[in-house]
Amino acid sequence: MLMTQELTASQRKWYDLAAKHADTFAERAAEYDLKGEFPFENYAEMKESGYTAMPIPAECNGGGADLLDICIAQNRLAQGCGATALAVNMHFGLPFVMTDLRADGFEVDELLTRIADEKLIVFGAITDPQVDSYKGITGMGYTTVKAVKEGNGFRINGRKGFGTNSPAGDLFASSAIYEDPDEGDVGLIFILPINHEGLVCLNDWDTMGMRASQSHSWRLEDVFIEEDHVFKHKPWEWDIYARGLWAWHGGTFGSVYLGIAKAARDFAINQTRDRTRIPFKQPESYYPGHQFLAAEMDIALNAGWAYQKQVAEKLVDVNNRDDATIVDAVAMQYFCMKAAQDVVNKAVDMVGGAALARRLPLERYYRDVRAGTMHPISGFDALELIGKHAFGLHRDVEPRYV
Numbered sequence: 001m002l003m004t005q006e007l008t009a010s011q012r013k014w015y016d017l018a019a020k021h022a023d024t025f026a027e028r029a030a031e032y033d034l035k036g037e038f039p040f041e042n043y044a045e046m047k048e049s050g051y052t053a054m055p056i057p058a059e060c061n062g063g064g065a066d067l068l069d070i071c072i073a074q075n076r077l078a079q080g081c082g083a084t085a086l087a088v089n090m091h092f093g094l095p096f097v098m099t100d101l102r103a104d105g106f107e108v109d110e111l112l113t114r115i116a117d118e119k120l121i122v123f124g125a126i127t128d129p130q131v132d133s134y135k136g137i138t139g140m141g142y143t144t145v146k147a148v149k150e151g152n153g154f155r156i157n158g159r160k161g162f163g164t165n166s167p168a169g170d171l172f173a174s175s176a177i178y179e180d181p182d183e184g185d186v187g188l189i190f191i192l193p194i195n196h197e198g199l200v201c202l203n204d205w206d207t208m209g210m211r212a213s214q215s216h217s218w219r220l221e222d223v224f225i226e227e228d229h230v231f232k233h234k235p236w237e238w239d240i241y242a243r244g245l246w247a248w249h250g251g252t253f254g255s256v257y258l259g260i261a262k263a264a265r266d267f268a269i270n271q272t273r274d275r276t277r278i279p280f281k282q283p284e285s286y287y288p289g290h291q292f293l294a295a296e297m298d299i300a301l302n303a304g305w306a307y308q309k310q311v312a313e314k315l316v317d318v319n320n321r322d323d324a325t326i327v328d329a330v331a332m333q334y335f336c337m338k339a340a341q342d343v344v345n346k347a348v349d350m351v352g353g354a355a356l357a358r359r360l361p362l363e364r365y366y367r368d369v370r371a372g373t374m375h376p377i378s379g380f381d382a383l384e385l386i387g388k389h390a391f392g393l394h395r396d397v398e399p400r401y402v
Contacts (some may be wrong), residue, residue, distance in 0.1 A: 074256050090165055159217060
């Protein structure tokens with residue numbers, strides 16, 4: 001688990017701010033979850049405090065936080081409201097990748113400064129449900145959304161999923177494929193104002209967990225984008241865009257779910273510490289079974305955070321995006337998501353039947369943490385990538401399964 005006495009000045013600044021927000025957000029989390037409503041009030045407070053500008057470079061009027069700073073803060077924020085922490089982490093994604101591009105010489109300062117100064121919320125509808133997340137780089141590499149050349153730009157049509165922050169977004173990021181007659185498939189990445197003609201929110205987010213994240217699907221209906229406003233790349237390659245995406249995804253999302261697990265662990269310990277049952281004279285904290293569960297929860301949280309911290313420290317350096325480090329990030333995410341679910345499951349076992357009650361937060365933690373193992377690259381896709389790397393095989397080697 002996070003040892004706060006070891007924090008640097010920058011880490012302490014963001015941790016303390018996250019803790020302040022988390023304590024307030026915890027009071028609203030149940031209502032937002034029950035109603036399936038977006039946490040606008042939480043976002044207004046994060047904008048005002050500068051939390052939403054955390055990953056933007058200080059030179060662009062942002063918070064100047066590095067990846068480990070973000071992980072530490074997000075772990076604490078998630079202990080108050082997991083859905084808010086997940087949602088704002090999705091907002092962080094584009095500024096994080098753009099900061100990588102900035103270090104590589106891309107001219108993105110103007111946009112990053114605008115996001116910081118105007119307190120804009122950026123969200124991406126990148127995921128394509130019809131495309132394999134591993135091979136298609138979760139829809140940013142390859143996608144069924146198609147672009148057709150028209151005049152000085154492209155006309156785009158298709159559907160995207162998991163547009164987290166849909167109700168609050170100011171800027172919409174997505175991707176498409178243009179079939180160039182000479183070059184073949186060309187990937188297009190673009191950022192549009194939310195009121196751009198042809199963007200249609202499907203308002204279809206009604207889920208078991210992470211309900212307040214409001215991750216709606218979107219249709220792009222004859223959306224026109226000027227060619228000068230797109231980033232072009234090769235869709236099937238792990239280029240700077242893909243590596244930035246996996247570094248952010250693999251590098252930060254585990255911290256959110258470990259935060260939820262920490263909240264579940266703390267709740268279970270506090271709920272049972274002094275609870276007694278007839279005919280026993282001692283409270284449940286004296287039960288060997290509860291002690292064993294507490295031990296296993298703490299071991300898992302400590303192991304998860306140690307792995308999270310180790311990988312985040314590597315990924316702080318924008319030049320450290322080689323295959324080995326990206327695979328390590330995927331492995332860390334896989335481990336942390338499984339560990340988080342295991343901790344919450346044990347917290348439920350410790351609390352017993354009361355864990356099912358909606359009036360208690362453990363029921364929400366149990367539902368929210370389920371989403372962790374669905375973030376790409378996950379499941380067998382993650383194991384395939386990690387296993388191929390162990391054998392020295394290229395990630396795209398075929399046959400995929402024998």
